Amino acid sequence: xxxxTQPISMDSYEGQEVNITCSHNNIATNDYITxxxxxxxQGPRFIIQGYKTxxxxxxxxxFIPADRKSSTLSLPRVSLSDTAVYxxxxxxxxxxTNKLIFGTGTLLAVQP
Amino acid sequence: GAVVSxxxxxxxxxxxxxxxxxxxxxxxQATTMFWYRQFPKQSLMLMATSNEGSxxxxxxxxxxxxxxxxxxxxxxxxxxVTSAHPEDSSFYICSARxxxxxxxxxxxxxxxxxx
Numbered sequence: 001x002x003x004x005t006q007p008i009s010m011d012s013y014e015g016q017e018v019n020i021t022c023s024h025n026n027i028a029t030n031d032y033i034t035x036x037x038x039x040x041x042q043g044p045r046f047i048i049q050g051y052k053t054x055x056x057x058x059x060x061x062x063f064i065p066a067d068r069k070s071s072t073l074s075l076p077r078v079s080l081s082d083t084a085v086y087x088x089x090x091x092x093x094x095x096x097t098n099k100l101i102f103g104t105g106t107l108l109a110v111q112p
Numbered sequence: 113g114a115v116v117s118x119x120x121x122x123x124x125x126x127x128x129x130x131x132x133x134x135x136x137x138x139x140x141q142a143t144t145m146f147w148y149r150q151f152p153k154q155s156l157m158l159m160a161t162s163n164e165g166s167x168x169x170x171x172x173x174x175x176x177x178x179x180x181x182x183x184x185x186x187x188x189x190x191x192x193v194t195s196a197h198p199e200d201s202s203f204y205i206c207s208a209r210x211x212x213x214x215x216x217x218x219x220x221x222x223x224x225x226x227x
Binding site: 032034036041042043044045046049087098099100101102103104105 | 116118144146148155156157158161203205207209214215216217218219220221223
């Protein structure tokens with residue numbers, strides 16, 4: 001049973017900011033939140049990871065509220081090449097919940 | 113970020129034969145590697161967790177005698193699909209935990225077609 005819930009799909013246009021929210025109500029104290037991007041016939045690519053509050057890197061931002069029961073991936077000014085499936089995962093650290101179970105992911109379709 | 117490489121990227125084998133897929137962590141040592149299978153338009157399904165120097169832990173419903181996993185070194189894990197059948201045709205993806213322990217990186221994936 002996947003530990004995360006995301007929208008199945010989202011549509012956007014080039015140049016817009018896209019926010020994808022993920023619910024993880026049963027997140028454990030030691031769990032990190034990690035987002036991956038996957039293109040067809042490729043392995044998932046690491047985007048960003050966080051534990052709490054806000055994390056930003058060169059491609060995205062990750063917002064995590066205080067209760068950590070959800071998280072939002074923010075992609076600024078998307079382009080056509082950002083069309084992909086985005087997965088939110090919790091866990092994966094070297095403790096008891098050390099494996100990543102994938103949910104359905106969100107298919108983001110960016111249109112011109 | 114850390115690099116995980118899989119080989120081969122594509123393989124075609126005859127029904128009844130065995131095929132091996134390699135997963136290597138190129139710039140870090142990985143005590144734990146994971147194997148996933150993905151069918152078209154579906155999410156990744158975890159098959160097993162591979163720990164260096166010990167037996168793999170298989171997820172429920174995954175046949176350990178059919179999908180043999182070996183993790184003999186800190187940089188290499190192999191998945192062998194034994195007596196392959198057409199229904200084993202799928203995209204197989206491995207991943208490894210990075211040195212810091214909090215991030216898992218994925219390989220490029222391997223397409224297996226059984227004819």
